[in-house]
Structure formats: structure tokens, C-alpha cells
Amino acid sequence: MTEDTTALRSAADTVLSRLVGAEEGTARLREDQWRAVEALVAHGRRTLVVQRTGWGKSAVYFVATALLRGRGAGPTVIISPLLALMRNQVEAAARAGIRAHTINSSNAEEWEGIQAEVGAGEVDVLLVSPERLNNPDFRDQVLPKLASTTGLLVVDEAHCISDWGHDFRPDYRRLRTMLADLPPGVPVLATTATANARVTADVAEQLGTGLSGGEGEGALVLRGPLERESLSLGVLRLPDAAHRLAWLADHLESLPGSGIIYTLTVAAADEITAFLRQRGHAVASYSGRTENADRQAAEADLLANRVKALVATSALGMGFDKPDLGFVVHVGSPSSPIAYYQQVGRAGRGVDHADVLLLPGPEDAAIWRYFASLAFPPEEQVRRTLEILETADRPLSVPALEARVDLRRSRLEIMLKVLDVDGAVRRVRGGWTATGEPWAYDTDRYAWVARQREAEQEAMREYAGTTQCRMEFLRRQLDDEQAAPCGRCDNCAGARYSPEVSSAALDAARAALGRPGVEIEPRKMWPTGLDAMGVALKGRIAAAEQSQSGRALGRLSDIGWGNRLRPLFTEGAADQPVPPEAVDAMVQVLADWAKGPGGWASGEPDAPSRPVGVVSLASRRRGVLIESLSSRLAQVGRMPLLGRIEYAPGESPGGVPRSNSAQRVRTLHDAFTLPADLVAALQADPGPVLLVDDYADTGWTLAIAARMLRRAGATAVFPLVLAVQG
Template identity: 55%
Template sequence: MPKTDTSLRAEAESALRRLVGRDDAVFHDGQFEAIEALVEHRRRALVVQRTGWGKSAVYFLSALLLRARGAGPTLIVSPLLALMRDQVAAAQRAGVRAAAINSANATEWDEIQQRLTQNDLDVLLISPERLNNPRFRDLYLPQLLRTMGLLVVDEAHCISDWGHDFRPDYRRIRDVIGSLPASGDTRVPVLATTATANERVVHDVMEQLGAASTEEVFLLRGPLSRSSLRLGVLRLANPAQRLAWLITHLKDLTGSGIIYTLTVSSAQDTARALSEAGHTAVAYTGRTDPEQRAELEQALKNNDVKALVATSALGMGFDKPDLGFVVHLGAPSSPVAYYQQVGRAGRGTDHADVLLLPGQEDRDIWRYFATTSMPDEHRARTVLDELSAAGAPLSVPALEARVDIRRTPLELLLKVLAVDGAVERAAGGWQTTGVAWSYDGERYGRVEAERIAEEKLMLDYEHTEQCRMRFLATVLDDPYAADCGRCDRCAGPWYQTEVADDARAQASRALGQVGVSIEPRRAWPTGMDRLGVELKGKIPETAQSEEGRAIARLSDVGWGTRLRELLGQRDDVSQDHPVDKALMDAMVTLLKEWPWQQRPIAVVSVPSRRRPTLVRSAAEGISSIGQLPYLGELAAPFGGPSGPPGGNSAFRLAAVYEQFSVPEPMSQALQEAAAQGRSGPVLLVDDLVDSRWTLTECARILRAAGAQGVLPLALASAG
């Protein structure tokens, strides 16, 4: 006999009190109605509620109530490892038997599959990428589709904001939804949740839910404004000023919090500078090991650190109710992303500070990430042609020898093509499916236009004269938008603007630090014979360079700014000037701090097509200051490397292989040094190191000509 509405509410309230551990707990407005829509009516639902409202309670309680009615386990698609960890912990506290399948716990997959088979799991969490993993797709997904009691798409705005590029596998969710029973007693309810969605995103998510009209979806949308947040924007002249402000005022911010940066190098540099100034701050990025991420998240939750200096790798779902502040060094590219990140603060407190310190370089960074993530039609068709011609699956390294696309963009493009049904993973790599593919230029053009519009809105937020919370809520199409009375526009600036003199000095020293490692290449790329280069396997030690150094990365917040100005317009040869004193001093400092095993005995430079005067003057300056003979430039008898800089490893090596030679006087000098017993490497000077294959090839020919070792020295590193 079906349960009545009254009995369902009583059962749900009892489960809620077990979940939160309080006998007086009651539902927030809309929570029970969403549960009822899923459990009683098995509907498709979209819940748009601010962070901290209790969206996870809706799906955990619905999972338990559906299980009590004989339904199978709930599948939750969740975007980040940090989010999964918090969700699994929260579920277990509520008595929900939960587990996660992700790239960090592959050794546990068999045990989890056994628990699914034995009906011993209430909730399974996966990342969207699992939907295209052959093992998961073949062994787990069919069983889940047969038995699933509820499908949850957490952080569902990713379907719209990330689905077209950064997380293309989010688009697979629509196929999963389409394969679920949508009518009758076997109908599987579907819940999508997010804290950040404007009308465009809402309609996009509804479309992904397979709804022909908005009436088919239970939509619950609450106010997005957060009364606990105090927003502000402080415009400072340059990175040094912003860092000095943080050094001065980080201690004044309440509790512990997050400092967001736009790049990995900025997070690392900022965390190092704050630590050297006496603050407990640690970097947290996409390059941080999964185990260390968990440790850092816990350290922040325990208030063992003042701040995590993080990229967007720390974001959705990170749960610290008493997070005291969020500071941005550089603005995200959209109000949606910004609101998502600031929503981490003040979830369980009456007060939290949110401050944006925008930078002049923000727009350049936005453009870089936008252009590198968009699929390119010509590249896509080249990949499809090569996979078709191969007649067998190709690994990504093997494919790199056929298409001039770097590893990360290539893997992303393969994911997009896989979501479109044109390619698929198979044993040994990737293969075509035979499904015709067409480039959706209209869609990508629309996405690009929307991104540009959102970037403008972010700039408008920085300069707005109205309430900042009202601005964000209005941009997110919140019908409840109203003045907050707390931000720097409503109540005046709440933050101090002065910077201590010693903080300026500390910031200048931190940003003036030099030294980025250039790791030597140890192995040749796969498949070089296809490009006419007979190289394979490991590079002999007698042909390798030693570990090199660059002054800084182009993306660094210190020297990176100066180097971007110097090397950014690489095709503009009119900007080729001799090295200036500041840059020469930086190179001298780098050389003094270089822990080489043997001092170099001579200086050699790479012939530069774009900055010959700069490179030559740098090499000559080092020669003079270090009292080392300058042996001149390597020769480029065939005009030098073909094609633009960068490219993937196979094509870049093919472009530089045997394009340089050692001039006879240089060769004689190296041989004379060896004959006279003057042992030591040569210093090889270049302007910009990107793929490292130019330096690798130059080292190979120098070693063949008698150099005992090669120490690469570049002004800048691209990565």
C-alpha cells in the first residue's frame, strides 16, 4: 500500500534528524517538496539553491527513502575529488552506505563492484570521466542502469559552463538519462543541483535532463544572496602591490580562508612569499598530489593554516562552514565562477569577508584559457583521418607522431570527439566508430560569444557603483536580488588600503626571486620514424643536457610580467634590443645560486630568429662578467627550425632535428679545452624554452662535438 504524503514527511523528518544529529531539526523551505517530487512522484528535478542551503540532504535522504521502498542504489555524478571525499564522509555520518569510484582509488574498484552486486551500497559517487572509462563503461554502468534508484548530477552548472570543453564528459550524462526508464512504475527520478545558475544555465540543464518543456521538471529556485558575506574590490597598481597588501593584512582577516589565483605558478609564488613573511599559507593546485590535497583540505578545516593559496582545483563542494574569508588575486572570467568560489565562505557563520584584487593581466589569462580549450575543426578532422587510416587503435603518444597537437589539448579533443560519438576508447588506445561527425561551429560560436559577454560582466562588477551582492544576484537572474547593506558600495570600504613599508620590501624580494628548473629530456618521442627521424628509446646520457635554469616562467607574478613584455610579441623583430641591466643582474643572480657540479668553461648561444640581439648580448654579458670565453652562436645551415615554436614533442623534435651545427672554430675550441685538461660543461643561452627540444638537439650536437656537458640557460620558460 503506497505511503501517504503525511507518512512520507514523518519518515523524511526522522531521517533528517539522524543526518544532522539534532532532534529538533526541520526542513528548509522547499527541501521536503524536492524529496517528495523524487520519492513519491519519481520526477526530474532541478534545485538551484545557495551553498549551505542543504542540497546534499535532499539527495541523501531521497536515496535512503527510495532504498526503503525497494529501489536500487543512487548514482551521484560529482566533479571533483575534494567534493567526493566530503560527500562520502557526510553520507556515512548519516548512515548511508556510500563509496566513490575515481582515478585515485582504482585498487578499490573490484571491492566496490562486489558491494554493488551484493546490494550493499546505497550511494555510488563517480566523476563524469568515469562514464567513458572502458572498465567502468563495460563492467559497472550496465548493472547500474538496470538497478539504479536515483541519478544525481551535482554541480549541474558544469553541464553548461564546462561541458563544452573543460569537462566534455559532463555531456555524456544526457545519454545516461536517455537510457533510463522515464515512465511507469520503473521510472528513475533524476535530480540536478547547483548553487550557481542564471536563466541560460537553467534552461541548458533542463535540456540535458531530457525535458521537452519546463513543466516536465520540478524546479526549486531560492534566493542566492548571502547575508553573511561582506564583498569588496580593491584595485592596486601591480602584482607587487597586491602581494604586499596580503602580507600586511592577511593576519587581519577573520579565521582561516582561501586565496584564489588564476594560475598554478601564481599560487605557488604567492604561498611561498606569504610563508617567508611569517604567514601559514600553502599552495593547492591541480598539480598537488591527491593525498596531499586531502591533507591540506583537512589542515584548513582544522584551522592549522591561515590560508590555502589555490587555483580553481579547490572549489565546488569543499565544505568548511566557518571559512572566514575568500580573497582573489586576479578575477575569474565570469560572475558565475566568481560567485561559486566566494560561496565557500560564511556558510555557517554570521560574517565572512570577500575581497577581489583584480590585475591588469586578468584578461590575457582569460583569453589564453578560452582559446586553448575550444575544439578546432581542422585539428579534429586531422585526428579522425589519422585514426581511420591506422586501422587499429592508437595510443595518445602514437597519435602525437601523426598530428601536431600537444598532449593535453589532444586528450581534450579526443574526449570531445568521444562525446560526439565519433571515436571511442578501446584496448590499446582510441579508434573511430564510423559515426559521421560534423563540427558544431554555431554552438562553439555561441559559447565564445557568451564567454565574452560574461567577461564584460566581470569587469562591470569590478567597477559597479551599485551593491555588489545585488549585482551578482541580478547577473545570476535571481528574482530576489536586493541590496546587502554590507559591501563596500553599500557601507563604504571595510578594508584597509595602506601597505607597510617592510611588506613592500618583502613583496619586492619575493617577486624578484629568480630560478626555474629546466628538466632535461631523457627519451625520444614515440613514432619518430613516421616523421623521417630515426630516433627511439632513451636518449644516451652522453647526448643529454644537464638540468638547466630559466629566470622565471612567463606566467609568474614577478619576473614573468617583465618577460611577457619582452618576449610576448615574438614575431615583432623591431622589439629586439640588447639585454638591459636589470635582466643582466637577474641572470647573474641566477648563475650565483645555480648548484651545478662543475663550473662552465665557456658560453655558447642558440641562433634566434626573433631575438638575435637579445640572446647574443645576454651570452656576451655572461661571458664578460663570468670571465668565460664566448664561443659564439651555433650555426643554422638550413635556416633553422621549421614551423612555429611549441607544438607537440614529436613534431617539434622533427622541426629542429639536424637544423643546427657546431661551427668549426667552436668545435676546435671544445677539442682544445679537452686536450688541455680544462674540464667542465658549456653554458647554452636561449631566450625562451617551451618544448625543450631545441635545447635537447643543441645539447646533442655540442656533446658530439666534444662538450663534456651542457647547461641550458633561458631567459624564460613557457611552462
């Protein structure tokens, strides 16, 4: 080293010592950590670091920040995807004497003050969520100044930039604009633990240049082996969902330390949490539906080992840092081995041993297919959206677009973000506008990505069934050239855990999973924008036209009744009479419903009277299923079958889009008719009715049908279906 390099290295190690809480000068950067710091601070390079979780990527940007600030550089801007990551990073920065703040959706009231502190030079690190990059005010007023004064730009979890990666996020692609606006010589650091060779090349290219070039040119790529020597991987194939829950109940306390139980759906997370609590385990649920304050409390409880585990969806993922996390269990397989490796990498960072177990289930493939259905829309729908925006005389909000485009809100928002990144639309105050720039639908790329997703799903099936080293398998999926047998996984060293479960736990699990009944909240507000579609409905649905709270036997996404109901609803399934076990369970749902709050047998002063009859909904796909269910419920409940709501002449269930609310209501509001004999029955004996259907997704079919029944004389409508999606 030259004298200057030696001094820089010494200063870097001093900062590192403060960061990790060691005696000054006793901590030392790893060789690749130092190479990254040197490239950023001494040479202003753009650098991509691909290293395993726990390697210390955050140490690189905090050390580089301290050194650059010492040289008079502007603040470091870290683009960070998750709130958990931001909270961890702010705390870590403080240990090194680095003043860090964050701007994200949960602290809007602090933005103005933080921006003032940044302008005054009082902030060393600003953590920004990628979504902020296209907030109109932030993008137009804050971002240009921030880009001109940034001393170091950090892109954390950089695989999100690449749509070849497992967790592509359109907002991240806006970083290309920020990169283009940076003054010459401003260093850029991109970091990730989960990037195969293709994603690595794509991210490096998006940093502005290719992988080759001299000093100061090209992106310096520092890619290390992805081996995690602390992890012992294993797979337990158990007969059914009840055995998986029973296994958790019996073996959770024997897993080392505290950890994470990952699930594929929110419903499964809630189900497992409730069961484990019932069995005396200290666990908490964590998902995208968890309130921010509850998320923070759950994270704090896990960090302090006040709970044995968080039962979480992928909402608890990138950035959550607990060095002594002792285990990660997956109830259900993620759809990608790369995503799986990222999640299991939460464990074993600061301990010698951590257990990683996969408990695959038969519902996994169906859940994969559901999430795949949310992919980028077909070209026809994209072109339709662009045409609407181009001809609009003002910016259109997402709700306004929903009334004109046949897409669910989540897909519509993702599509707009992609189009924004591609320059075809722009988000402004009041909504979205078209830019008029030419845009091409990249059919080949979208098809390739879809095929890639299918290949990843097949790889997860292979992982669960392989007899070879599991760690080597995962490392090869990430193109780790140094992959070799680990000697620790169940295939290398033998299984560490028995699949046996106790009869008591299994009986309890079967009882929990067999407990039927899911509440269906009634629709109370009409979607916005219906008047523009010629539908004279708006505002609150009149109380005299609403349904009561409804019930479903189960969710298709859960691991209890969902597994039993799913075969009835798969594409191409035969229309058949309702299974006897489902009828028995529906009778129990009715009994519990009647006696519960708001039920007709609850004894409450304002409770409705008992249903006077059963009404079914027409279906050309599952008519036998619905009619057999209606008949059996009427027979068991000793109620008359009043009739069936029919499709209006020329209407067909195939014409009802399962998309956003406005489009669905537009199609449904004239789709049904009440036969004269049904109307006569309602008027002859006015009272509550039981409305029976097979499935509820958006809830609008039930809402429209209930409105018709109420207007025809029913004093209350109780919707009852076999299954709901969510």
C-alpha cells in the same frame, strides 16, 4: 497534504535530523528542498535544483536516497566532479546511516570490492567521477548493470554538463547515454549553484525534456535567489604584485577565521605560500600538482583550523565544504563572474559574516589568454585526427596520436572526449578508434562560446571597477531576477580593509619577488612514436647527449619576474636589447647556480668544470634580445662568445609547432646546424658551455641543441633562458 504526503514529509524530516545531527524530528526541510524530495520520491520526476551554495542541495539527495531505499529502490548513483566533494559526501552520508562508497582515480585498488558490494545490495550511495563513465571496463561492464539497478541518479555540479557554462567538462556529457539507459520512472536530480538562465535551460533539456509538461513529464526546475547574506564583497586595487603580497602578510591574521586565498596559476600559489610562511603565517599550497595525500592533509588542516588559509588554484573548488570558512581572497581575477561567484561561495555557509576580497593584477588578462588558447582545436586538426583513426589498423593511444597530430596532450585529450560525446570516436582497450559515424564541426557554436568567454572576461573587468553593488552585479550575471543592492559590500557600506601596507612587509615582498631563478629539468626520454615519423630516436636520451639542469630568470605565469618579463614576449613586442635589470638578475642566477648543488663552483667531487664559453640560439623573432643577453653574460663572466647555433637552410622558427612533444621533436631534430667555426671552437677547447636562449616552453629546443653541442665536443651544456611558461 494528503495522509501519504504527510507521512512522507515526516519521514523526510526524520532523515534530515539524523543527517545534521539534530534531535529526531526537530530539523525540517526548506520548502523547495521538500518539493524536490517529493518530486523525486513520490513522482519519479527529473528535477533540476539551482540554489546558492550552502542552501542544502546534498540534503535533498541524501534524504531522497534514504526514503527510496526504504521503498526497495536500488542504490543512488552520484556523478561528482572532485575528490574533495566525494570525501565530504561519504562522511555526510554516514551521519544519516547511509552507506556510501566512491569510485575514482585515487582508490583503484578498492574498485573490485566496491562493485561486489553494490551487486550485493550493501551500498546505498555510489559516488562516481565523470571520467569513470568512459573507462572502457567501467563503461562496458559496470555501467549497464548500474544503470539498470539505479534507484536515483544525481548529477552534482550540473553546470559542467553545459558548454555554455564556465566549467564545461566533456566527460559530463556522457550522462546523456546513462539517462537514456535508465529504466522508466527512475528519478534524476541535477544540482548546481552557478547556472545562468541559458545554462539552466541547456541542462534541463539534457535531462531529457523541455521545461514544460505535466506531472511526471519535463524537468522540474527549482531555482531560488542566489543571495548570500553572510558575504561582504570588496575589491582592493593595489599598485603591483609586491603590494599584494605585502597586504596579505599584514592583513591575513585580521581576516575572520580561516579561509582560502585563490590564485590563477600554480606558480603564483607556490610563490605566495612560500612568502607567507616566511612571514610567519600558517598556510599550505593546494593545486593540481599537489599529491593526493598532501591534498587530503591540507583539506583536513583547513577544516580543523590548523592553518589560517589554503593558497589554492581552482583545483580547490566545487564540493569543498567548510561551513565556518571566514574569508576568500583572490589574488588575480578569475575569467568569469560565474566562476568567481562559485569560488567565493565556499565562504560564509555556517557563519553570519565572511569577507570576500578581490586583488586584481595586471597579469590577469595574459593568463586568461593562455587558458583560452587551450580551447577546442580548429576543424583542420580535428579532421586530421579522425582521418588518422579511421585509417589505423588498431586502436591508437594518446601518445601514438601525438606523433601524428599537432596538438598538445591536454588539448588532444579534451578533443577526443568531445568527439567521443559526439559519437565520432570511441575509447576502447588500447586507445581510441573512429566509429565511422558522420560528424560536423559546429563552427557557430564554438565561435559563440569563444565570444561568451570574452564577454565574461569583460564582465570581470567591470566587476572590479563598478561603483554599484557588487553582490547585485554578480547575481545579475547569473540571471537572478531578485538581485538587489546587498548593503554589505564595499560600494554599499564602505571599504572594510585599508590598502595600506607596512614598509617591512613591502620590502620583504619585493625581495621575494625579485629573487631570480627557476630550475629547468633536462629532458631524459624521447617522445614515443618518433619512428613512425621517420625520426630514429627513441627511449632514453643517452647520458653523453643530455644537457645539465638549466635555469630561467622567471616564469611568465608568476607574479614576480613574470610581470617584468611578460612585455618582452607579448605578441607584436619589439625585438630589443635585454633590459639592464634582467642582466643583473641573470648574473645573480649564474652565481647562485654555480655555487648550488651540481654547479661548477659547488666544490662537489663530480662537479663539472667552469663553462669555457657561451653559445646562443638563432631567432628571427627575438634575435637582438638573445644576442645582447649572450654578449653581456659573456662579458660579465669573462667567457668567450663561441658562436651561435643557426637554423638549417630552409628552416624557420615559424615552422616549429609549439604543440606536443613528438611533433616538436620531429620538426626540431633537423632544424638546426652548427657553423664550422663553432664546431672548431668546441673541439679546440673541449669543456662545458653555457647555452643561452630567450624562452623555454616544452624544453625540446634546448634538448636538441644540447645534443648537437655534446656530439660536437662540449663536455656539458648548461641551458640558461630568460623565461619559462609553466
